[in-house]
Amino acid sequence: MPGEIVLGVGASHSTLMNTHWDQTRAKEEATRFRDGLREARDLIAAARPDTAIIVGSNHFRGMWLDLVPAFTIGVGECVASGESGTPKGPQPVDVPLARHLAEQLVDGGFDPAFSARLQIDHGQSHAVQYLLDGLDVDLVPLVVNVFAPPLPTTARCLDLGAALRAAVRSFPDDRRVAVIGSGGLSHRLPWPDWRAPEGDDEEFMVEAWLNGRGDWSRYDTRRREIIRAAPSVITPEFDAEFLHLLETGRTTRVGWLSTADLEREAGNGAQEVRTWLVMAAALGHAPGRTLAYAPVPDWLTGMAVAVIDPAAPEETRA
Template structure:
């Protein structure tokens, strides 16, 4: 069983803090030279990368679930919220599926980027009870930059000037106590219906997201949050199954940092586990954006009350 981090002594990893300290010690290193050049050009930086589960029952049954279960979920979200706040982001890119709110099988993009100045809050009644925000701030300029970077790199995402952001995005925002004034750029990945983006393509999307961040000509501090997973099975004969073996293997591969092994494992294992596990693609995008290294498990435990393998993670991000 994977042990939880000792939160009281866990360091907070933020790119600007660790990089500036390193540069003071070794100011002639190539990494520090690149850092100074980026500051002189006033470009954006990735300052944090995070991932969290978003099972809808977390919101629906929050006040009625067993106290010890709720407290453990709360501790994972609280730690992510603490670390996100410490990184002082100006913008948050949220990588999540769309749960048939904006799209259906008649019109289902593999990837959609939200490029609007604002987006609509969650439509689900159980979400409105706990997260009553009707509007969420967007960031049209960075959304458009991400879109153009993708198109220039031979990616073909869909775009939306206004999205409805469901529980997949909003449960982590709610439980992490993300500031309502922090702009959100949604990156919606089809994790629900075959055919889905390959794991290799999700890794490529993560690298492209990092490229877009570092080429954006405004000194924004940008964080990314992948949501969903880990294993769960919804609306199929194995409903409620939590595949702990799969979850622990995912965690090992993220910690290992070898993209080829991660892609090979997920490509082979995903068809054999619960359908909800496909949301691991959102973690994969965040992982690749962080350079596929520095993974830190904050907590994992099987959560039968919410029907998911509940996972919380962060990546140590180097500028």
């Protein structure tokens, strides 16, 4: 039988779970989010996927300003950078499916970049660490540019998810596929627009983003100091509305928001919701279910976990 998408998961990520758990003051909220990740992991295990398409961002540890495609598919080797206690080293890639997806997207009018030796960071490896823990699942990594403007539009990300859905279904071999969107929700990072940095910290960040290829760890200590010193700006109202749209199968409405709209309403880090939009569209915008939501100021982020199970009775999804 052909390829089949059996589950969708959206999940926030934060390496501070690994490095600063003991210092996290909102421990009840953080625990609620961590428990949501575990529940999602169990649901993935129950769905028995062969492969997980992990749609995530890249925090300039695997891609740099020397080349920033809107969308990049890993079609060969995949290596995780291993920052902050996340998985490090080679990851198992479903090469036949990855190459099929790349070809079908091109045939369908998209122009994704592809990499036969892709380096990912916690934008995808956080999901590997927590959502695929102990599971024998291959990957197809798909990186969405959410940090180096100009960004792909939210509408284009919805179109990409729909194209992925069709491409998986056209795969000629039996393949059970989970789609994971990793990132968001609301948060503000102390990251500049690379085109107009202001002050020493922002100029340092842009230098790291431009020159980090092969040497990203040299910049990492100061990068994390800058991030740790940033004030927390979380917008629970935006997060609640976004999750409600996911639960009711209306995530297409987010496609009306521009990059400027998202930043104004939920911070520059909320640009990562594009990964959730790709996932939701790949699941045909079926109604979903929120497993956990917690604003965690020490992690700077509105942390959420949600699932879309196309096989679940509709009345049990939301």
